[in-house]
Amino acid sequence: MTQRATVTGGPFLPQRRRLVTEIPGPRSRDLLARKGAAVPRGVGTTLPVFAVAAGDGVVVDVDGNSFIDFGSGIAVTTVGNSAPRVVEAVTAQVQAFTHTCFMVTPYDTYIRVAEELNRLTPGDHDKRTVLFNSGAEAVENAVKIARSYTKRQAVVAFDHGYHGRTNLTMALTAKNMPYKSGFGPFAGEVYRAPLSYPFRDGGRDGAEAAREAVDVIEKQVGVDNLAALVIEPIQGEGGFIVPAPGFLATLAEWCRANDVVFIADEVQTGFARTGEMFAVDHEGVVPDLIVTAKGIAGGLPLAAVTGRAEIVDAPHVGGLGGTYGGNPLACAAALAVVETIESDGLLDRARAIEKTMKERLTALRQSDPRIGEVRGRGAMIAVELVEPGSTTPDPDLTKRVAAAAHADGLVVLTCGTYGNVLRFLPPLSMPDHLLTEGLDVLERIFEATR
Incomplete structure (x- = not known):
């Protein structure tokens, strides 16, 4: 470069x-x-x-x-802190308008961002995208969507995982300090399974590690109660742990066989950070729902849930949204980020x-x-x-x-x-x-x- x-x-x-x-x-x-x-x-x-x-x-x-x-604002400024296309796009948008609320008088850039995410995320199935403000908010909404679709309540997260600082995402997060200590009680029906951690697993392969996780889930939660499995394809706060090959694919296959929604939390790993557009692409895994944020908009607050149309369309009208979700400035930035990644x-x-x-x-x-x-x-x-x-x-x-x-x-x-x-x-x-x-x-x- x-x-x-x-x-x-x-x-x-x-x-x-x-x-x-x-x-x-x-x-x-x-x-x-x-x-x-x-x-x-x-x-x-x-x-x-x-x-x-x-x-x-x-x-x-x-x-x-x-x-x-060597920090990028915790993986946010992937294309740089002042990428020229992002600066130009946001400047033009701020001169037009800063906010109307997509749920009141919508605007086309929200739709364009959704279309781009539907195009870029893994899988060629019919997709829908909904926009939010932060990674934690998007993870929480992904769980809401999965529960609405499956009519089940339980959610499984993994050892070493980090998913945010809201009440539900604190429950999903594994690490107590500094994220959870003193902030309970947390949301219920959240369970934890073991992760593949090659440095500490003694050479166990990914498929074997996934079968151990599945055994824990089936015994402690029960498939009939499980709405979703939430996992970072590469753990972020947990230590940049890359699961052994086969771990993610085996879990995704088990989810498909049991009508469990497989949610990939790509908040830190998405948008070219890992050398693919999304980290699951390294393993050929196609999630049911994929959660993105951080690098999505060059430093402006934006997050998204993208996934199978029949799943994302499950919540009733008015059940998803938020005042600032898909803010027009952030949408303009996100479109410029995608162009920068692909053009450069x-x-x-x-x-x-x-x-x-x-x-x-x-x-x-x-x-x-x-x-x-x-x-x-x-x-x-x-x-x-x-x-x-x-x-x-x-x-x-x-x-x-x-x-x-x-x-x-x-x-x-x-x-x-x-x-x-x-x-x-x-x-x-x-x-x-x-x-x-x-x-x-x-x-x-x-x-x-x-």
Whole structure:
């Protein structure tokens, strides 16, 4: 991909890592004090800096520091923070109108987004799409749709899964801290099954792991009670866990045989992030419902549920919707995102990023036994950190490496049920020299922490 400067408010944004103050700088420290006085402490931040500009591969803070962005706003800015087509489309839309509510006086861009999602998502069956504001809201509505269609109530989610912060999606989410602790009681009729976790499964194949999950479901829930199975094709917050081949396909086949709705939560994995448009495409799996958000609209709030027409059409008229769902600005952005992915060859770009990152990180793993595994797909790569020679998680090392990266001008995120996974989500617009430099920074940090 050719390197280009990005227009953000007029000037070109240099694509470089540059530290001019300590981290955080004085202006960010002032804003942190104001945040503490105005924003509840429950809203945490990964880096103690405040952004004023961002684009392609960098985020610039109020003190003039420029960070290499291996976070993409948690997989949101896949096409970049200020992709030209997105900026142009949103600017034109905001000049026309910002809102009418699709449920009051509809507009064609909502329909166009639905048509694009019906085209892009796996399977050639008849589909329908409904738009929402966030991933959690979309997951919750996917469950509503499945319950309405099947006339059943039970829902199964999986170990290590993350699905959101609403009451129902907290129940679906596996990790207690920080997402669930103290916030119950949660929605009922939610059950959990074991996930395929190759690093910790001792070589068990995917089909075998799926049969174990099915055994748990049949014994603890009962097929006749089960409306839906909800799963991330690659776990996000759970640690970028890629299930063993055959796991997803075996579960999907079992769902079809038992009239259970198979819901793929592609909130973090969708829209070219993994080197395919959707992560299930790697396994040839066609979900009944697919949930998307994050990378769908270049940073504007939008989410969707797309699926088989007979399933999505099950709820009664007025049963689906929301005041802001399918906001016209977000719809304009989403159409521009799809055009950017397809016109700029971003599926290939994601695969190239995977190759670069895995080669470098795998070489680092060979010399550093604290790196238990390198995994992921596309521009969704992670390393799991452990005590040398074991699978014992090392969350303290993970925190130290992340903090050192932040201080050295590199945005990285942590995740994992055990808090011991570094995850890397560079925007697909990142130029090669920044990708390489970010990996150089990581390599130096691992060497310094031995």
